[in-house]
Amino acid sequence: MREARMSAIGKGLRRRGRLMAQAVSPPRRNPDADPGSGPAPDPSWTAPIAPRLVPSPVFVLSSVRSGSTLLRVLLNSHSRIRAPHEMHLRTLHVRLSRSFSADAMRELDLDRAELEHLLWDRVLHLELTRSGKDVIVDKTPPNTLIWPRLHRCWPDARFVLLLRHPGAVVASLTERRQDPNPAAVRAEVLDYAERLDEARTHLNPHVITYEDLTADPEGVTRGLCDRLGVDWEPAMLDYGAQDHGTFRPQLGDWSETIRSGRVRPARTATPGVELPPRLRELAKAWGYPEEDTPTP
Template structure:
């Protein structure tokens, strides 16, 4: 019964990502032409340099987050879904009132998002915050605009493996819809990598040599590596459940598990081949 509830919730999560795709790619107040790397200068940020994991779903972002959250200076909470925190102006004149303050709706939302990050960072007592929500791959332009000094971790996984994992995890997922969602996310990751500076990691490398890869992340973030990062099962990382991230037995084991074998080249859908080649998974 519990597994069925989780499966249903996970399926709704996949559908929600698709529903938010259009607004995520075309945020309020930004036209298609101007929705690029335009710094939002409408407000001072409480969190000046947050860290965003840019990855698709089922790419190991929950594993990465618990490894990072085990560091004494890094707070990596469950998925925050910042794109779902939206401002609704409750009167016709409100937009004009806010415009007089230099605060269009998108800028108001950025202030809200920043306040949420600051709240969680202050609550944790740490000084670096990492958000690993997969939908970040679809709203990276807004993040780059809201936080010009943000840092990025690009977490790659073989796109064919991502699709396999989605279908294995969400047994009632429809293949065409799952493929569409995975394609949108991996394409978003690739586009973000081409426009933003950051550190690229591979899920397959993270599972094969977590110490080496977490050392790379620590060097990028400017903190000393801590051995306790590899023993994430000894710390409390909050609940593992749908909408929060991965809730599989693997992540719940408290130990890094080996990645599954990569799919055969012939089994990779045509829609994912271009990205798979760009990431070095296909010749």
């Protein structure tokens, strides 16, 4: 009885101590809760570029529906070139979740953009290491929309512009969409075309067209291999004999045409597909005959 009474007294004293501690001490913060207030990061400061594991990756800049998956599998069939599915690097982000996180990173000469660049670089390096090859190519079409940031991330990156007649892109995109909005399709194609023309003007890209690629795959891939500093290989043209991973939506083209394993002729600009003046202007600047570009 005496031992039971002493145990009960001890429990009561411990409980009383906890209550007193709670009364005088602030509650512990949840590290995942609201980060709280703190000095805002200096928006004028930009972190210097950190060393890259992959110093000169290759980026194919193109509009959607321009044959970038075909170019990918031809390049991926080379013994030295790894061209994986679309990696969508621009959607990979870093979150600094506490008020002091930015300060801590700044002490390391890093900001959020540079942290994301390090992440992107690590992803490319990991994929390249896994492949056992030494040249990596990313052909994600939306990269075209952020080409200045890619150039900032990798100052020594190499760029390939893959062009296709805007009229053919509009027709292909319209066919692929369910219940397409013609005005929205033309606006999307124009956005890509404007960014492509900016890259064509400001970078020193290797420019090819989807029409030339399908008409003369050997000649076009030979020229591209020369630009990338690798020997051309005949196996590149037999891409169906190689493993290129899964063909499915969001990772590239998944149509029967690409699954066939053969290079098929490109469809030319569809007669009757009307283009706004700016798209006609860009098509002409890219060397497409005016007769292939219907006017509205």
